[in-house]
Amino acid sequence: MTDARGPKAHERSPADGTPPAAGEPHGGEARTGEAQTAGRTAAGAKAPVRGSSGPAGLARLGEARHLGLVLALVLLAAIGLVTRPENFATASNLVSILSLAATIGVITVGMTFVIIGGGIDLSVGAIMALASVWATTLATQSYGPFVMILCAVLVGTGAGLVNGFLISYGRMVPFIATLAMLVAARGLAQRMSDRKTQLIQQGNEVIVELSTTRVLGLPLLVYVFALVVAAGWVVLNRTTFGRRTYAVGGNPEAARLAGIDVRRHTMLLYALSGLCCGIAAVLIMARTTTGSSTHGDLYELDAIAAVIIGGTLLTGGRGSIIGSILGLLIFTLITNLFILNGLNTSDQLIAKGLIIIVAVLLQRRSLESRT
Amino acid sequence: MTPVLELRGIDKSFGPVQVLHDVSFSVYPGEVTALVGDNGAGKSTLVKCVGGIHPIDSGSYFFEGKPVQVHSPRDAAALGIEIVYQDLALCDNLDIVQNMFLGREHKRGLVLDEDTMEEMAAKTLQSLSVKTVKSIRQHVSSLSGGQRQTVAIAKAVLWNSKVVILDEPTAALGVAQTAQVLELVRRLADQGLAVVLISHNMNDVFAVSDRIAALYLGRMAAQVKTSEVTHAQVVELITSGRSGDLGLTNGVPA
Numbered sequence: 001m002t003d004a005r006g007p008k009a010h011e012r013s014p015a016d017g018t019p020p021a022a023g024e025p026h027g028g029e030a031r032t033g034e035a036q037t038a039g040r041t042a043a044g045a046k047a048p049v050r051g052s053s054g055p056a057g058l059a060r061l062g063e064a065r066h067l068g069l070v071l072a073l074v075l076l077a078a079i080g081l082v083t084r085p086e087n088f089a090t091a092s093n094l095v096s097i098l099s100l101a102a103t104i105g106v107i108t109v110g111m112t113f114v115i116i117g118g119g120i121d122l123s124v125g126a127i128m129a130l131a132s133v134w135a136t137t138l139a140t141q142s143y144g145p146f147v148m149i150l151c152a153v154l155v156g157t158g159a160g161l162v163n164g165f166l167i168s169y170g171r172m173v174p175f176i177a178t179l180a181m182l183v184a185a186r187g188l189a190q191r192m193s194d195r196k197t198q199l200i201q202q203g204n205e206v207i208v209e210l211s212t213t214r215v216l217g218l219p220l221l222v223y224v225f226a227l228v229v230a231a232g233w234v235v236l237n238r239t240t241f242g243r244r245t246y247a248v249g250g251n252p253e254a255a256r257l258a259g260i261d262v263r264r265h266t267m268l269l270y271a272l273s274g275l276c277c278g279i280a281a282v283l284i285m286a287r288t289t290t291g292s293s294t295h296g297d298l299y300e301l302d303a304i305a306a307v308i309i310g311g312t313l314l315t316g317g318r319g320s321i322i323g324s325i326l327g328l329l330i331f332t333l334i335t336n337l338f339i340l341n342g343l344n345t346s347d348q349l350i351a352k353g354l355i356i357i358v359a360v361l362l363q364r365r366s367l368e369s370r371t
Numbered sequence: 372m373t374p375v376l377e378l379r380g381i382d383k384s385f386g387p388v389q390v391l392h393d394v395s396f397s398v399y400p401g402e403v404t405a406l407v408g409d410n411g412a413g414k415s416t417l418v419k420c421v422g423g424i425h426p427i428d429s430g431s432y433f434f435e436g437k438p439v440q441v442h443s444p445r446d447a448a449a450l451g452i453e454i455v456y457q458d459l460a461l462c463d464n465l466d467i468v469q470n471m472f473l474g475r476e477h478k479r480g481l482v483l484d485e486d487t488m489e490e491m492a493a494k495t496l497q498s499l500s501v502k503t504v505k506s507i508r509q510h511v512s513s514l515s516g517g518q519r520q521t522v523a524i525a526k527a528v529l530w531n532s533k534v535v536i537l538d539e540p541t542a543a544l545g546v547a548q549t550a551q552v553l554e555l556v557r558r559l560a561d562q563g564l565a566v567v568l569i570s571h572n573m574n575d576v577f578a579v580s581d582r583i584a585a586l587y588l589g590r591m592a593a594q595v596k597t598s599e600v601t602h603a604q605v606v607e608l609i610t611s612g613r614s615g616d617l618g619l620t621n622g623v624p625a
Contacts, residue, residue: 238482243465247473250464257460258474259445317464 110276118316136291160274164267249316408586517548587612
């Protein structure tokens with residue numbers, strides 16, 4: 001099926017702007033990459049001079065090019081409706097899905113930047129744990145909730161900066177540098193907390209209210225998540241920082257010759273990822289009312305998997321925030337379906353693994369058909 | 372006519388190896404100056420000195436008659452000197468407009484000003500009579516070698532540059548595409564820019580250049596008008612550093 005679409009993408013005909021008609025339920029993820037390119041060029045072909053406004057603006061919003069992921073989500077939702085009609089479509093279930101997605105979702109935004117920029121960050125879960133522990137020590141808690149939030153964000157950003165410094169100025173491979181941070185940050189979190197779970201003290205419940213206060217039926221932390229996604233989207237698609245992130249990931253040498261400070265940019269990408277971990281730490285403190293060195297175990301893998309399913313290339317230079325978030329929602333929905341249906345968590349892991357493999361295979365086919 | 376760019380007595384060493392000896396080089400507006408020389412003659416080093424990538428050890432650098440200091444690529448760009456590198460330095464994953472403005476994006480407030488950038492890119496391509504590109508929102512990965520070269524050149528002239536240096540622009544191109552690029556090179560000069568063309572291909576050099584500067588083992592063997600020399604003479608200058616009255620005598624300029 002990919003071969004049939006391949007030549008079409010090459011012709012860059014305006015018709016390609018709307019991704020191929022539905023009817024390939026399994027081809028979901030494959031389409032994103034191709035539709036992305038087709039959408040952009042089609043918009044350009046229609047209005048070569050003023051393409052960035054109007055139709056192109058819409059196409060770049062990503063609704064069109066992520067149709068495959070959306071179809072996969074709809075399919076999963078349909079499975080939920082059929083197998084658990086009484087539990088799935090309830091308000092409380094939807095809230096729990098979104099709350100679950102919010103923490104990893106914030107991390108996924110940062111991860112998307114790092115991976116588009118040609119790197120990888122394995123330390124996100126550990127950094128989040130460290131930030132949550134640091135922010136919930138009795139010493140920090142004595143300053144009140146806002147200092148706690150500031151502390152979590154600063155610890156996250158600081159750890160990210162260390163990653164970035166080691167990678168861009170210490171010339172370490174991202175995999176190694178962030179692996180070291182993963183181990184060390186987790187260890188430091190254990191030292192600080194004495195391996196105990198630190199409760200949020202009385203008087204600092206403002207943080208917990210992020211998960212208990214609801215606006216229009218949704219807890220505040222879902223709005224924080226939405227805000228981070230929106231900010232991430234704007235930065236990636238509408239600012240020089242985002243444009244240069246694509247350039248640095250796509251061809252660092254060309255970026256350097258174009259006058260971009262590639263090292264500084266790379267460092268900032270990891271700092272951004274760390275900042276997202278700090279925000280995620282606040283969210284998990286709100287959800288669990290604790291800070292703990294065990295928070296966020298294996299979050300790095302979930303975040304990376306979500307980014308990959310969303311169509312971002314691990315080699316850098318291509319990808320999108322919306323794709324990553326859709327990828328994450330697919331993952332979260334699968335978890336939810338398995339829990340609702342009382343299925344074995346081991347089977348759930350197997351299913352997730354298969355989904356990653358299928359997503360990558362489909363991506364590769366869509367890439368090959370383009371070149 | 373005064374040269375827009377003039378180098379006098381340039382020396383450049385990398386550690387113990389002296390790559391450029393007392394090189395003088397002039398580039399004139401509205402002309403294509405071909406820079407020729409065998410492998411290792413110092414063409415690339417000379418260009419990198421001009422572009423501020425390598426600082427010069429000694430010698431003087433004049434731009435529009437005034438002595439200037441060029442210490443970094445940004446200094447060169449500020450003067451209006453743009454270099455189109457052999458490997459093109461384009462990002463495959465970005466479109467034409469994004470590539471042309473990479474590192475120097477226009478902004479409206481905090482966000483990118485796509486409309487202005489698109490308009491300027493379209494104008495520049497139009498002024499170069501580029502018609503082969505279907506859409507300027509096309510990804511560079513979908514372009515042919517000649518089109519990529521065109522985009523790289525358009526990127527260089529976008530900034531009201533005065534000197535454009537092209538490092539072997541036709542090296543990887545087929546016959547038709549080479550003709551297209553050479554035509555474009557000629558058009559740049561006709562618009563009043565000073566163009567430096569580095570090339571190994573004598574046919575290209577004679578097809579398009581007004582002047583030829585031949586480097587031989589790090590020395591400037593001769594700088595001559597293309598109309599005053601023959602094909603064979605230039606080849607001799609490249610391979611032995613002299614040809615009849617032209618060139619070096621015992622390794623030093625006559």
